[in-house]
Amino acid sequence: MSLKTLAAALLLAALPAFGQTSDDTLYRQLGGQDGLVRLMDDFMQRLLADRRMQPFFKDVNQQHVKEQLVAQFCEVSGGPCKLNGPDMKRVHENLDIARADFNALVEVLQLAMDAQGIPFGAQNRLLAQLAPMHRDIVNVK
Numbered sequence: 001m002s003l004k005t006l007a008a009a010l011l012l013a014a015l016p017a018f019g020q021t022s023d024d025t026l027y028r029q030l031g032g033q034d035g036l037v038r039l040m041d042d043f044m045q046r047l048l049a050d051r052r053m054q055p056f057f058k059d060v061n062q063q064h065v066k067e068q069l070v071a072q073f074c075e076v077s078g079g080p081c082k083l084n085g086p087d088m089k090r091v092h093e094n095l096d097i098a099r100a101d102f103n104a105l106v107e108v109l110q111l112a113m114d115a116q117g118i119p120f121g122a123q124n125r126l127l128a129q130l131a132p133m134h135r136d137i138v139n140v141k
């Protein structure tokens, strides 16, 4: 085998690794697709049972919101998904969401993640991805 052929063979062998652009560790710690579906089912139940969150979620298309959240959490955790939907500012713009509401939702999400046995470090890494979104979501004082 010539040096050129060898170099080409090595490059081809390495291609799948190049294609893997993102680290999916967090996605796997969240339980992958099945884990995220379970997490969102439980999260939505908890949102509806929480007197602070219930007014926001009781009349929405809960199935749709869960599916969008699964896609979004999959994407931000390095999984093989892309959220297709309006941006976070548009989704939440008519909802009058205060910082306290945002914090309450995060608290409920933490309880849901605990219930799924998601490791604390993974929870924190996910929350670190979501936290900056408050700038687009919180829209009242």
Ligand code: HEM
Pocket (backbone or CB within 6 Å): 053, 056, 057, 060, 061, 064, 065, 068, 069, 072, 084, 085, 086, 091, 092, 095, 097, 101, 102, 103, 105, 130, 131, 133, 134, 137
């Ligand atoms: C990091 C925090 C949050 C994230 C990542 C998030 C993400 C999302 C996503 C992906 C959707 C579905 C959008 C679509 O239909 O395509 C959604 C919808 C919704 N979110 Fe959030 N959200 C967050 C915080 C909040 C907070 C704090 C509230 C209120 C307390 C809230 C209330 C809602 C409601 C009511 C909908 C349904 C809107 C509708 O269908 O009319 N969200 N959110």
